[in-house]
Amino acid sequence: IGLIIAETRNIARSHESTRQGKWVDDYYIYEKSEFELSSKVIGLMGYGNIGEKVCRMLSGFGCRVLVCDPYIDSVSSPNAELVDQDVLLAESDIISLHMRVTPETTGMVNMDLLRKMKRSAILVNTARGPLVNYKDLCTALEQGVIARAALDTFDVEPIEPGNPILKLENVTLTNHIAGSSRNAAQISAEIMAEDLKAFLEGREVK
Numbered sequence: 001i002g003l004i005i006a007e008t009r010n011i012a013r014s015h016e017s018t019r020q021g022k023w024v025d026d027y028y029i030y031e032k033s034e035f036e037l038s039s040k041v042i043g044l045m046g047y048g049n050i051g052e053k054v055c056r057m058l059s060g061f062g063c064r065v066l067v068c069d070p071y072i073d074s075v076s077s078p079n080a081e082l083v084d085q086d087v088l089l090a091e092s093d094i095i096s097l098h099m100r101v102t103p104e105t106t107g108m109v110n111m112d113l114l115r116k117m118k119r120s121a122i123l124v125n126t127a128r129g130p131l132v133n134y135k136d137l138c139t140a141l142e143q144g145v146i147a148r149a150a151l152d153t154f155d156v157e158p159i160e161p162g163n164p165i166l167k168l169e170n171v172t173l174t175n176h177i178a179g180s181s182r183n184a185a186q187i188s189a190e191i192m193a194e195d196l197k198a199f200l201e202g203r204e205v206k
Helices: 002-008 011-019 023-031 049-061 085-091 134-143 184-200
Strands: 041-045 064-068 080-082 094-097 122-125 148-151 171-173
Touching (some): 002 011, 002 094, 002 122, 002 171, 011 171, 041 049, 041 085, 049 064, 064 085, 134 148
Parallel strands (some): 041 094, 064 080, 094 122
């Protein structure tokens, strides 16, 4: 959610331009690409625990949410609609990845898939780097196949200093911090302890 807001509202670019004293010029450069989430369609690829939570959080923004996940037959969130992948790609203004890395999903976000998205679309990846063919993504961003991207994970980490994606202006980048917080370790330990207890007691492990 944070990266979606940062990219749609140009927070990182505005921060940097303000630091550089470019108040008016950069404001008008990026003004045309800013919009309210309530007016857009957000597509979630993957509807596991994280995808479902993201969907619930998005309900507060009043946006339409499309979900694509071949392993489910319904969605629990009242603000979401389950659709096939082609519909999601064609109709979404923002597409956020929430799949596991499997042989099926590795590199699935390639040029063929990116060309099915709107030219004005934004791709967000806070899931796993191997889901994306980053060479194709970089080319797509350079050529205007899609408009922008917000990325927290990469195929090689740390990201290499010479990676061409670092030179692009239409990308917001973070260094795999989506799951990092002061209480994340405590929460993870509590979840593992509860799962271990459930296993030892013969109950279902979530």
